[in-house]
Amino acid sequence: xxxxxxxxxxxxxxxxxxxxxxxxxxxxxxxxxxxxxxxxxxxxxxxxxxxxxxxxxxxxxxxxxxxxxxxxxxxxxxxxxxxxxxxxxxxxxxxxxxxxxxxxxxxxxxxxxxxxxxxxxxxxxxxxxxxxxxxxxxxxxxxxxxxxxxxxxxxxxxxxxxxxxxxxxxxxxxxxxxxxxxxxxxxxxxxxxxxxxxxxxxxxxxxxxxxxxxxxxxxxxxxxxxxxxxxxxxxxxxxxxxxxxxxxxxxxxxxxxxxxxxxxxxxxxxxxxxxxxxxxxxxxxxxxxxxxxxxxxxxxxxxxxxxxxxxxxxxxxxxxxxxxxxxxxxxxxxxxxxxxxxxxxxxxxxxxxxxxxxxxxxxxxxxxx
Numbered sequence: 192x193x194x195x196x197x198x199x200x201x202x203x204x205x206x207x208x209x210x211x212x213x214x215x216x217x218x219x220x221x222x223x224x225x226x227x228x229x230x231x232x233x234x235x236x237x238x239x240x241x242x243x244x245x246x247x248x249x250x251x252x253x254x255x256x257x258x259x260x261x262x263x264x265x266x267x268x269x270x271x272x273x274x275x276x277x278x279x280x281x282x283x284x285x286x287x288x289x290x291x292x293x294x295x296x297x298x299x300x301x302x303x304x305x306x307x308x309x310x311x312x313x314x315x316x317x318x319x320x321x322x323x324x325x326x327x328x329x330x331x332x333x334x335x336x337x338x339x340x341x342x343x344x345x346x347x348x349x350x351x352x353x354x355x356x357x358x359x360x361x362x363x364x365x366x367x368x369x370x371x372x373x374x375x376x377x378x379x380x381x382x383x384x385x386x387x388x389x390x391x392x393x394x395x396x397x398x399x400x401x402x403x404x405x406x407x408x409x410x411x412x413x414x415x416x417x418x419x420x421x422x423x424x425x426x427x428x429x430x431x432x433x434x435x436x437x438x439x440x441x442x443x444x445x446x447x448x449x450x451x452x453x454x455x456x457x458x459x460x461x462x463x464x465x466x467x468x469x470x471x472x473x474x475x476x477x478x479x480x481x482x483x484x485x486x487x488x489x490x491x492x493x494x495x496x497x498x499x500x501x502x503x504x505x506x507x508x509x510x511x512x513x514x515x516x517x518x519x520x521x522x523x524x525x526x527x528x529x530x531x532x533x534x535x536x537x538x539x540x541x542x543x544x545x546x547x548x549x550x551x552x553x554x555x556x557x558x559x560x
Contacts, residue, residue: 202367205320206435207308208342208350209327211287212359214304215244215280219273221336229271236260236272241469243275243476247359257470277476283335290330294323299435302477305354307347309435321364328362344370346431348383355381370429375402382426384419388449392416401427444480445537446470453492454531463534464521468514471536481506484540485513487520490533499523507538 211217215233220226230249234242240260252267264270284303291298294317297309310323317323324341331339340361342353349370353363365373379398380390396415398404404412404427412420425431448467454460475481483502490496499520507513517536 202345203311204309204345205311206344206347206350207310207320207324207327208347208354209287209291209306209308209324210340210342210351210354210358211304211331212338212340213244213246213250214337215275216246216249216273217337218276218280218283220246223273226271226273230254230267230269231271231273232260232263233273233275234260235274236264240272241473243473257466257473275476281479283337286335287331287337287339290327290334293330294327297435297437299437302474303479304477307350307435321362324362328360346429347433347435348426348431349373349429351383352377352381367429373401374427374429375400375405377401379404382423384422384426386449388451389416389419391451441478441480442541443482443537443539444471444474444478445486445535445539446474447488447533447535449533450531453529454534455529457529460521460529460531460534461518464517465514467534467536468510468517471513471538472508472510475508475538480538480541481508482538482541483507484538485516485520486535486537486539487517487524488533488535488537489521489524489526489531490535492530492532494532496533497524502540513538 216231219231219233228248230252231246232242232249232254233244234240238261242254242256242258242260242263244256245254245263249263249267249270254263254267254270260272280303288298288300288306291306291308294313294315295308295310299307301307310320313323320343324343328339328341331337338360340354340358342350342356342363342365344350344353344365345367349365353365354361356363378400379385379393382401385393392415393399398407404423407424409421409424412424414420416423446467448463448470450463454463483504483506484500485507486498486500488496488498501516501520503516505512507516513536
């Protein structure tokens with residue numbers, strides 16, 4: 192009854208997920224004709240550089256964002272590097288949002304290059320969400336010279352999966368009556384929020400597809416995956432009650448990495464700390480977020496965890512500022528053993544605004560066990 196009532200309530204919604212294809216790299220190829228059709232990475236080519244974005248030509252060689260520049264160059268010797276122009280990318284993102292606002296003001300940005308739109312009721316009274324998605328894609332192409340993929344469905348989970356389904360330049364709709372069959376065939380790796388490690392654990396439990404996941408009881412999933420089990424149970428049944436939240440106030444930006452094999456020595460921990468910090472910087476740039484508090488989370492092989500936080504009087508958004516603090520927090524944990532299965536970093540306590548004068552005030556160093 193719970194599943195049925197929720198689905199009935201949600202199936203009348205019309206949600207679009209717009210995802211710009213290779214956003215940063217596509218802007219560089221648009222602005223520099225000599226880059227078009229060639230493998231391109233946005234980032235720094237030096238030894239400690241990191242790929243911020245890769246064109247589809249580069250992806251064919253295995254080049255991916257957050258990869259070290261050295262590895263990317265090994266995979267693709269002809270790879271071209273373009274310097275990042277983050278402020279410019281932000282201005283292009285604003286132009287894209289101006290197009291969104293022609294159709295609806297219920298827009299939830301996820302990053303500079305993607306957003307959810309609720310077009311259940313829209314400014315142009317267009318009855319079909321897929322027609323709105325077509326118009327938005329066309330406008331972005333004609334006005335900005337960029338390509339977007341769009342997913343259309345009755346909830347955020349399915350709309351996001353749909354936008355990935357036919358990339359690049361994709362447009363895919365998942366109707367409520369077709370959702371069960373679509374979800375049933377979906378590989379578990381394609382589910383939102385299921386990474387490589389979780390997928391591997393599901394495989395050991397005999398869960399390989401959406402159909403396998405749907406057969407699992409809620410009790411079984413929460414026993415094996417904690418709170419996330421409830422989310423997986425809902426997704427398997429086509430349920431995602433989250434609404435599109437316009438102009439949401441982001442309170443933090445973070446990332447976590449679950450390791451295929453436990454980290455067992457200090458050197459490997461430092462290497463992975465650098466990689467997690469690199470990914471955090473990438474996410475901070477994409478979300479245009481600046482905060483004053485850095486939190487380090489370490490989870491061990493037995494699922495016990497430790498967290499430590501530090502707040503400072505200046506904004507945290509670059510590698511130069513964040514990595515030394517992350518190392519300081521790690522040292523403060525005084526680890527006597529390792530066997531670390533997960534590491535995470537989060538920047539929070541955003542910059543104060545006139546409407547929230549108490550935000551951004553530095554706090555004391557905190558430690559939690």
